Amino acid sequence: MSTGPLDPLIHDPQRLRIIATLAELPDGDALTVTRLQAMTGQPPGRPVIGLPELSRAGYVRTELAGGGARAAVALTRRGRAALARYIATLRHLPPAAGHDRQAPAPGVRAGDADRDAVAAALGEHFAQGRLTFEELSARLDATLAATTHGELSQAARDLPDPTDPGHG
Amino acid sequence: MMAMNDDPLDPLIHVPARLKIVATLVALPDGDTLSFTRLQDMIGLTPGNLIVHLRKLEEADYISSEKTRNGTASVTTVALTAHGRKAFGAYTQALRDLLGGL
Numbered sequence: 001m002s003t004g005p006l007d008p009l010i011h012d013p014q015r016l017r018i019i020a021t022l023a024e025l026p027d028g029d030a031l032t033v034t035r036l037q038a039m040t041g042q043p044p045g046r047p048v049i050g051l052p053e054l055s056r057a058g059y060v061r062t063e064l065a066g067g068g069a070r071a072a073v074a075l076t077r078r079g080r081a082a083l084a085r086y087i088a089t090l091r092h093l094p095p096a097a098g099h100d101r102q103a104p105a106p107g108v109r110a111g112d113a114d115r116d117a118v119a120a121a122l123g124e125h126f127a128q129g130r131l132t133f134e135e136l137s138a139r140l141d142a143t144l145a146a147t148t149h150g151e152l153s154q155a156a157r158d159l160p161d162p163t164d165p166g167h168g
Numbered sequence: 169m170m171a172m173n174d175d176p177l178d179p180l181i182h183v184p185a186r187l188k189i190v191a192t193l194v195a196l197p198d199g200d201t202l203s204f205t206r207l208q209d210m211i212g213l214t215p216g217n218l219i220v221h222l223r224k225l226e227e228a229d230y231i232s233s234e235k236t237r238n239g240t241a242s243v244t245t246v247a248l249t250a251h252g253r254k255a256f257g258a259y260t261q262a263l264r265d266l267l268g269g270l
Binding site: 006008011013016017020023087090093105106134135150153157158160 | 200267
């Protein structure tokens with residue numbers, strides 16, 4: 001099972017807020033703990049929730065120069081790279097949504113070419129063992145009688161895309 | 169209409185598995201549905217896992233599901249509701265605000 005490579009260290013809301021706040025600083029700049037708490041909506045005067053995990057992962061660096069609240073927190077190079085990967089992963093989230101290429105709205109009228117394409121796909125699914133012969137003929141009847149794209153997609157509703165054009 | 173969650177990063181959507189589900193469903197044209205098996209293929213969750221997450225989303229009225237009998241087998245299809253689409257919009261906006269310019 002894969003729940004996706006969304007870096008769990010960053011994905012946690014508290015930690016995401018910290019890392020996003022730090023990432024907006026110019027490279028090399030740091031924030032005091034108090035300032036970081038104010039900017040991420042955490043209460044002052046307490047340990048920063050999420051910060052220990054980020055430090056341990058080497059994503060942020062805390063310099064305890066003047067002690068607790070005045071300590072300076074900054075994003076490390078590693079943390080910046082991890083955030084960049086995280087954002088790239090977010091951008092590509094819908095993994096195979098590209099498959100559903102701009103399908104026409106269900107109410108749009110279907111033409112002969114549309115019906116033929118679905119009929120051909122059903123034949124392919126039958127050949128690959130996804131449909132029994134009875135199912136195939138019932139669906140072919142429905143396909144050839146379909147007047148809208150909604151009816152067509154209903155005929156192929158639970159079948160994977162046989163052509164799988166990929167995307168990009 | 170149900171209230172949206174107060175947390176800008178809606179925890180109902182933020183959980184990675186549910187984020188994938190919602191992001192996949194939001195990419196469908198309005199009114200289209202996806203079968204359970206197809207969704208499972210696309211997301212790569214076990215059926216048990218997927219059911220639990222879908223139930224959570226359905227309880228919040230973010231998705232709707234429909235079970236239809238098709239001969240001997242029953243087919244479950246799911247779709248994003250208008251409410252869910254709106255919640256996802258708010259979620260991505262919150263993320264964008266958070267990661268703005270990065």
